[in-house]
Amino acid sequence: MAQTDYYEVLGVKRQDSEEEIRRAFRKKAMEYHPDRNKEPDAEEKFKEINEAYQVLSDSSKRAQYDRFGHAGVNGGGFDRPFDGFDVFGGFGDIFDSFFGDAGGRRSRAPQRGSDLQQRVTLDFEDAAFGIEREIDVSRVEICHQCSGAGNEPGTPVNTCGTCGGNGQVRRTQRSVFGQFAQVTTCPTCQGKGSTIENPCAGCRGAGMERRNRKTAVNIPAGIQDGMQVRLTGEGNVGSNGGPPGNLYIQVEVRPHRLFERDEYDLLYVLPLNLAEAALGVEKQVPTLEGEDTTLKVPGGTQHGSEFRIRGRGIKHVQNGRKGDLRVYADVQVPKKLSGSQRKLLEELARSFDPNFGQQGTDKQQGSDSAEEPVQEQQHTDEDAWDDDEAGEHAARDKGIFDRIKDVLS
Ligand SMILES: [Zn+2]
Numbered sequence: 001m002a003q004t005d006y007y008e009v010l011g012v013k014r015q016d017s018e019e020e021i022r023r024a025f026r027k028k029a030m031e032y033h034p035d036r037n038k039e040p041d042a043e044e045k046f047k048e049i050n051e052a053y054q055v056l057s058d059s060s061k062r063a064q065y066d067r068f069g070h071a072g073v074n075g076g077g078f079d080r081p082f083d084g085f086d087v088f089g090g091f092g093d094i095f096d097s098f099f100g101d102a103g104g105r106r107s108r109a110p111q112r113g114s115d116l117q118q119r120v121t122l123d124f125e126d127a128a129f130g131i132e133r134e135i136d137v138s139r140v141e142i143c144h145q146c147s148g149a150g151n152e153p154g155t156p157v158n159t160c161g162t163c164g165g166n167g168q169v170r171r172t173q174r175s176v177f178g179q180f181a182q183v184t185t186c187p188t189c190q191g192k193g194s195t196i197e198n199p200c201a202g203c204r205g206a207g208m209e210r211r212n213r214k215t216a217v218n219i220p221a222g223i224q225d226g227m228q229v230r231l232t233g234e235g236n237v238g239s240n241g242g243p244p245g246n247l248y249i250q251v252e253v254r255p256h257r258l259f260e261r262d263e264y265d266l267l268y269v270l271p272l273n274l275a276e277a278a279l280g281v282e283k284q285v286p287t288l289e290g291e292d293t294t295l296k297v298p299g300g301t302q303h304g305s306e307f308r309i310r311g312r313g314i315k316h317v318q319n320g321r322k323g324d325l326r327v328y329a330d331v332q333v334p335k336k337l338s339g340s341q342r343k344l345l346e347e348l349a350r351s352f353d354p355n356f357g358q359q360g361t362d363k364q365q366g367s368d369s370a371e372e373p374v375q376e377q378q379h380t381d382e383d384a385w386d387d388d389e390a391g392e393h394a395a396r397d398k399g400i401f402d403r404i405k406d407v408l409s
């Protein structure tokens with residue numbers, strides 16, 4: 001059997017681009033598609049076009065063909081290079097891509113509705129303690145006028161005459177490879193199996209409509225910024241009786257005036273002056289619940305020290321266990337001093353001099369403390385600033401000492 005040149009089959013030139021070949025194939029395939037062309041040789045012609053395209057659209061096969069002709073691609077002049085299934089596999093794909101989605105893929109199978117997403121912004125406390133929120137959602141629902149049937153209430157819904165109500169039409173064709181059946185969506189009812197004389201005024205026959213709903217959302221205590229709450233079945237309605245999708249509430253949390261959050265711990269920065277940090281103090285610390293709690297700050301507290309108040313944090317969103325309130329000391333060096341404060345600090349500065357009280361002179365302030373070997377000191381909270389012990393504490397308190405000097409200079 002003499003084979004026609006593939007370029008001739010598609011009506012293209014040897015130097016034509018892939019794109020031109022594709023376009024030529026598409027045009028020819030539409031012309032000779034057995035569904036459209038009822039000429040007796042259309043099917044054979046279609047097969048030829050398909051075969052030519054399979055070779056010319058593949059650059060390596062095309063190169064082989066250019067060099068060796070049919071022998072190059074068919075393994076030596078084999079007449080039927082493609083078996084029936086390949087051709088008809090390709091046939092289906094071609095059908096779908098060139099003639100629209102009519103290849104029977106659209107069916108009456110139930111399909112789940114799509115999910116919806118909505119953002120909600122919460123105050124810090126509302127996220128911590130939980131809250132019920134009403135949100136506005138625009139979603140697709142079953143049409144309330146026709147209950148999804150699509151017809152104007154009271155008007156008839158008829159069984160589709162074309163498909164007899166099953167939504168699909170089956171066509172049997174004979175071909176060189178034998179008989180094959182093709183199932184496609186019924187063109188009359190688009191797969192619904194029924195036809196409507198008077199479409200519903202509310203949905204124009206679609207059976208669905210978009211509605212704005214107010215939905216109550218229970219935001220659980222402890223939710224964090226970036227988490228989402230799932231409302232099962234609150235998304236768009238499914239089609240053909242499929243279940244509805246979900247509604248996801250994306251949570252955003254506003255910052256708090258006083259607290260920060262680290263998972264389920266609350267963080268609070270407690271300002272302390274030099275004397276409070278050095279001597280120790282009882283401080284009132286705010287809590288998220290409202291009433292203050294007392295924190296004993298020990299003497300000698302360093303800047304950045306952490307104090308943990310157990311169970312005063314935020315409820316865990318899953319197990320309900322509460323986190324801690326973590327308090328950080330912010331030891332503040334005064335930027336301005338009154339006359340008496342300055343005097344006291346100057347006196348304090350002199351007291352840090354290791355020679356203080358030994359020679360009755362205290363005029364060498366700051367001159368040699370840095371050269372003193374650093375001594376490891378066992379720290380006592382209460383009387384770190386007592387005059388008698390000041391010399392012993394000089395090395396340990398050098399940080400504060402230096403800071404005082406900075407302020408004074
Ligand atoms: Zn309707």
Ligand SMILES: [Zn+2]
Nearest residue numbers: 160163186189
């Ligand atoms: Zn039908």
